[in-house]
Amino acid sequence: MPLLAVQDLSISFGGLxxxxxxxxxxxxxxxxxLIGPNGAGKTTVFNLLTGLYRPTRGRAMLDGEDLLGLVPHEIARRGVARTFQNTEVFRRLSVLDNVLVGQHTRLSGGLLGGLLGSPRVRREEAEARRRAETLLARVGLGDVADVDAASLPLGRQKRLEIARALALGPRLLLLDEPAGGLNPTETRELMRLIRGLRDEDGLAILVVEHNMELVMGISERVVVLHYGKRLAEGKPHEVARNPAVIEAYLGSGSGDADA
Ligand SMILES: Nc1ncnc2c1ncn2[C@@H]1O[C@H](COP(=O)(O)OP(=O)(O)OP(=O)(O)O)[C@@H](O)[C@H]1O
Ligand SMILES: [Mg+2]
Structure with a gap:
């Protein structure tokens, strides 16, 4: 059984x-x-998988359980975490606090308990802090834990978003254009991180990306969307040679396609 089985997923906005x-x-x-020209429906798939949208039809089975009737925090608790196309770090918080916010749903004491400072809650907070520091080290941000998130260059903000997603302890990580706006060096570092999360941490990762070097370099399987339909699926080299895929990208006039 696959970890995630998306079946007949459909959604309309107005007439579209x-x-x-x-x-x-x-x-x-x-x-x-998950690739495809602008507007193909990639982010919409993520919004459905994380409970932000409700489908008109279809299922998304995680280990045999349908995610699509659940609300976002229930989906997160079952092991699905994501990052966003437009990087969303809490700009006024430190890098470490960004990750702590990410794992707050896991703490039993909650915010109030933290303020009241019972011993159990303080132990949990200390443990959460250690976990957050470990995660920051994991994504290569161990040296900037105390700086404002806003002061990080984009490449590092994107890694911070990944650390915050990892704080949920996911089995499946959804990354929406993690290489968007990154320079080639940052992109190669990101590829190394994603491979490591798969090979060392055992995560499954579904990545939406226009950067074909990244797509071809790290994925075992590529799914191509076009106008809300699956146009192709296969190994990277098969998909890259598929005439329908080439036509979709050339015909879309999407400058991002080979960025
Ligand atoms: N909340 C919404 N309300 C109305 N239309 C929407 C909504 N969300 C997505 N759409 C439409 O659905 C289509 C797919 O959008 P989506 O954001 O999934 O594309 P995408 O493949 O992620 O594109 P890009 O590569 O540009 O990020 C687009 O036509 C978009 O305008
Ligand atoms: Mg998108």
């Missing part, structure tokens, strides 16, 4: 069918890429 009958799988411990 943003997704129409999309199906694909993500296996445990694999990196899969």
């Amino acid at each position: 069918a943003a997704l129409a009958g999309v199906s694909f799988d993500v296996e445990a411990g694999e990196v899969a890429a």
